[in-house]
Amino acid sequence: MTITDTKIADLYPTRSGERTEVLDRPGPVVHGTAADGPMDAETLRHYEDKGYLLIDQLITPAELDELRAELKRLSTDPDARADERTIVEAQSDEVRSVFDVHRTNAVVKKIANDPRIVARAEQLLGSQVYIHQSRINYKPGFVGKEFSWHSDFETWHAEDGMPEPRAVSISISLTDNYSFNGPLMIMPGSHKKYISCVGGTPEDNYKQSLVMQGAGTPDPQTLTDFADEYGIDVLEGRAGGAIMFDSNCMHASNGNVTPFARSNVFIVYNSVENTCVEPFAAPAPRPEFVGSTDFSPAGS
Template sequence: MKLTAAQLQEFNDNGFLVVRDIFTAEEVDALRAESVAIFEHERSEVWREKNGAPRTAFGCHEYNELFRSLTRDSRLVIPVEQIIGEKLYIHQFKVNPKVAFDGDPFPWHQDFVTWHYDDGMPEPRGMNIAIMLDDVTPNNGALMFVPGSHGEGMIEAPDVNGRRWMERRDVARLIKKSSDIVAASGKAGDVLMFHGNTVHGSAGNITPLPRRILYVTYNAVSNYLREPKRASFIAHRTFEPVDTVVGQVLHAVS
């Protein structure tokens, strides 16, 4: 899958892009089932909310064959290579379920500030790509973006208990009216791409509707991590280029 000129322009202008109808219903069903099952395990890579609800499962592509094949899917890799302009490796893989009733918010932040200071990533040449496994709306915790904020470059954010949420004065400088925020809504099977410097966050999910999303973060091979501080299941130390596979993700494991 290659992005069109119009899609590339939209990404360059806004710092994020939703691409519709990428994964089939069958693929989504399989990925959704694995995303639920992964939280049945008690592992250091599986993090939970304060009340015990699932929050994030990191690095599960390293022990789950379906997720491993997903990271190599050409529908994800090729568009990112288009934008980055070179071969990629997998910086991070995670499942964020934002479970019904109990999914906590993620405050405003840029990902690259953490990648840079805590992972040793030199330049903002990493890219998040998210696969929606449920219909995602502003009601159940869609990611909210400040369009064009990637043009600000990296905005300094202090390390507070291991997280680098943006300071309120910087958020207020960027968001002055409601139209400065866009929710990245989509249907199950859609894909969301966003730049490492695009300011984003998400509200909690107080609805009975789950909002499961898989995230793969790719990074340019030449932009490999220098001195990572976070655990290897969060910031991977394997920098070999992704071996791309074309075709349905289910066929790769059949």
């Protein structure tokens, strides 16, 4: 199945106006119930309210070792480094991310289709899910750069044609996340508001945005207002644990100036009832390795 040119009303306009606008998000965040999957009602309420949930230990020590071995191998493999799916830091030339790993890497493919993850995503989204994007993120000690504040959905809507924020990301920690080595930061509750950003989308914007977020980044005053209203949660956790968060959460991470790397496997699940159409605010869709057009259900 692939992207179609079906016309869908744009409920989340962005990158077209002259000033930033904050819009209410219509519809639910959680589409399933406690009876639909492994998570209880309290966990689902927390996700509905805060936009994220923590899983203390998702994968086994053996699985963690296996994923860490792939993390190391991919960062040093010359063929992998030369592939367009590998993004390197602009200054240090260290690997920043390797995309499309659920299709190119057998170890990640297995975990991406694992019922422990897929069942949670299906419960949150209320349907079968497919993998919109996957990557291994590296944030090596001393040189790992920051990710600016942004909503993933704003980018996926504008540049990939995702109609609604009926998607969830999971970050599986391959290293310990400390408060000081660039962990994920989320403004809890921010997922219930949508920031319509100013400025257009440059051609082939992904080449810049995968290295450093540009188009689709909210202005400082709006971010300040959000931080004042929602606060900032710094999400620490041990290797082998995971964070699941709503696609519209305002999130970021600091650079890593410590000796301790912060790396993770990152997988995006989108509802099969929310498949992508033509981009809403970009001249053309991003490449397949960034936004998949294979809508086959995960885990099947």
